[in-house]
Amino acid sequence: MTQRVELATVRDRMAVDGLITDYAVAVDDGDWTAYRGLFTPDGRADYRSAGGIEGDAGTIASWLAESMRLFPMRQHLIVNRRVRFGTWEQDTGDTADVQADYVSPMGTAGSGSGPDLVCGGRYAFAALRTDDGWRLREVVVREKWRRLPERAAAPVIN
Template identity: 35%
Template sequence: MTKSLRELSDRLEIQDLLVDYSDAVDRRDWDALDHVFTPDAVIDFRATGGAHGDLPTIKAFLADALSHFTASQHLVAASKIELAGDTATGRTMCHNPMVLDGQVMFVGLWYVDRFVRTEAGWRIRHREQELAYLHNAPSGR
């Protein structure tokens, strides 16, 4: 099926948004997340033992949780995007190695997102995780 230029552009903008999220988190640039999510976004990271809440809650959670890790890489791939005008849904694979106390922990998950087109471009309005695996998780998980 042939895709319109607008659909191709929308898909590329959403893909860039997914990369922007990974880049912001791995660089620990929490304010950059303001350009990824809508101000009223709801984010649910409970599937991997994280927080659930609005953007300020999640930014504080990420800042605290990731302060224990010396490095992380959120590697996103294989996004299934469904466009519907000014909204879209997506399910994106993420492989996330994280270094803690000299050991590498691996987290595999999917981000399940609802996107919305805003005046500033595409943003995530709702994000939820689906856990696939945890390897070398710290004790207590």
């Protein structure tokens, strides 16, 4: 591999990594316009394993805007990103598949003592290089676990 090819691969990897980070920030900040802008025109997302829906990016953004109102405190932590570049219309490196683990604590209004819900799992992202940069073609959430915080037992009155 030449230095030019290696540099291009590093640049693409950083751009795809930035796209995944932008996804997490858009969801955590409730920036649904930015969320929609991360997708290709035919981009889709599937949140069914987490109790959600599947559909185009606009439909999903509207659903997230409504369902995330319950949790004004959100903090996606997306880690262990495995990026694999592929071929699109015979151009190597114009697609990327990313598997990434996530932990997502979320809190309801007035839950100053910590999150009310913590869940985790793995994302499968499919990205495409476009004239506007890398965009998401598909996001699939594979929730593996969910935990509600333990509540202290009510005091016993003698």
